[in-house]
Amino acid sequence: MQAVTDIAEEILQLKKRRRAILLAHHYQESEIQELADAIGDSLELARRARDFDGDVIAFCGVWFMAETAKVLNPRKIVVVPDRAAGCSLVDACDVEQVRAFKRLYPDHAIVSYINTSVEVKAESDILCTSRNAVQVVNSIPAEQPILFLPDVNLGNYVKKQSGRENMKIWQGACVVHSTWSAKRLTAAKEQHPDAVIVAHPECPPEVVRMADFVGSTTAIIQWCVSADAREFIVMTESGVTHSLHKLAPEKRFYFVPNENCNCSECPYMKLNTLEKLHACLKNLEPRVDVASDIIERARLPLERMLAVK
Ligand code: 13P
Ligand code: SF4
Secondary structure: OOOHHHHHHHHHHHHHHHOEEEEEEOOOOHHHHHHOOEEEOHHHHHHHHHHOOOOEEEEEOOHHHHHHHHHHOOOOEEEOOOOOOOOHHHHOOOHHHHHHHHHHOOOOEEEEEOOOOHHHHHOOOEEEOOOOHHHHHHOOOOOOOEEEEOEHHHHHHHHHHHOOOOEEEOOEOOOOHHHOOHHHHHHHHHHOOOOEEEEOOOOOHHHHHHOOEEOOHHHHHHHHHHOOOOEEEEEOOHHHHHHHHHHOOOOEEEEOOOOOOOOOOOOOHHHOOHHHHHHHHHHOOOEOOOOHHHHHHHHHHHHHHHHOO
């Protein structure tokens, strides 16, 4: 087996040779984040993909994020270390069900979370991420009925924040965030009474209600770094510790293990490894391919989202 430093060195050389950019989501292993040209939440990574000017995007995240990069930059080669890096929210929202809904309720605007397949994006009017979901919904005229999909917890959070009544919500959930319970959070708070609570909006409403701050992964990191507090209970995937420890080494961060795996990790994100990243840059596989008509149709809702301030 090759030493990590050797593989890392070879990845950097391959990256140069391929004229590649390495984009990493906050939930990736530290050793991958360490090599990345950009680390970010799904919104930031989409923007970086849009603005990239080389030949290859090595997307260290999950498949739907890489598809988004492909839609924004169709002439580039987009690779992901592991093809099986999916997402339970994507699985919860089949495109045929979305088409059936549109036939039944043609007057509804479809607002899709970026955690959807590219085919579902192509059926949507506008997309959103956890960072801009409230602004996206607020950008739609008040009288326009909405279907928000697929995350039920994010949907409920947005509905509450926007005060929007005419909004139907799909019933998908994240296998990681949705399994955190108020009971375990309360126990963590008893153990760390001085800690403030930060949560991703994919968490259940009872967890979100207990939080001092709710936001996307990058928003959580920025808030923790600038807050006066010294201790934090962090209700999102534990990959964010990479940036938290770098940006605020003097602060303490606690994670609450979820009921299923007793950990705080996304099983899909963690499929990507340094070895697989090396192989994918070498072989330019697994490669994201999206039909050109789907790219055309998915680009419009994506660009509408990127235009929302
Ligand atoms: P972010 O938009 O915060 O990156 O979230 C994406 C995601 O998959 C959270 O589970
Ligand atoms: Fe999907 Fe949840 Fe993993 Fe995010 S943490 S990629 S929403 S399964």
